Amino acid sequence: MHSHIKQRLENIVDNLDQLPSLPDVVSKIINMVNDPNVDFKKVADEIVKDQAITANILKLCNSAYFSKGKEIASIDRAIVILGIREVKDMVVLATTKAVLNKVIMGYDLARGELWKHGVAVAMVSKNIALMKKRRDISDEVFTGGIIHDVGKTVLALFVQNTFKDILTTVEERNITFQEAEKEVMGFDHQEIGERVLEKWQFPPILRAIVRYHHEPQLAPKEHMAPVSIVHVANTLCLMAGIGIGSDGLFHELKPEAINAAGLTEDELEKIYSEIPEVMQKAGEIM
């Protein structure tokens, strides 16, 4: 139906230069921290090479969301007091803003909306992980939450030209916005997002979160829990009206994900009712 658009998107997907980039230090830090024998000193050395990122992290360390009440004035101290994985989350927060804090035309998202949505989904995902005693993945779902919709930054311009057809397809065939997106343009924002993460050399768990956040039931078994947590957080944030664009009304909470995350109805309600509080804290780290 839109073969020229499919063609142009294929070119973008095949040509990594055209996808958004991040400073190399980000994948370096993420992969260093993933290593169980990580050397904290080396991580700190890597971060302080970049003055802008360092300044940003120190600011985040002393925000109400991350602070443990002690003033932090160096990356070394931040790692000791807050933990290496928190510092890694801050590196991602400090560097992805430039990619996500844009007007996302086709999806009807004003400047800042996709960024705000990402930070909200990150914080809600982390709350779910901590509620379910999954501290081992609380940092991964936080990072994955921030960037889960990064593919939208690439697809946005194309959605603009095909939006009517996408909506018609949704109505006529009674399918979700993502399914129609793929049918009309040849790609959905999850696939494009996965490609962006390949370019960034992010680990498989984060790629799985981006790829399957709308279809958690299809995620590889070993990543089912983190994908499901971000899926639930994403859907709850949309229900709360955070980051609703043109696709906002076509989302559903997948029962498989609620199961995989081990959430009861009461827990879901509690997480949902805490979203206004989360947004208040989010204001400080955006």
Ligand SMILES: [Fe+2]
């Ligand atoms: Fe999405």
Ligand SMILES: [Fe+2]
């Ligand atoms: Fe989303």
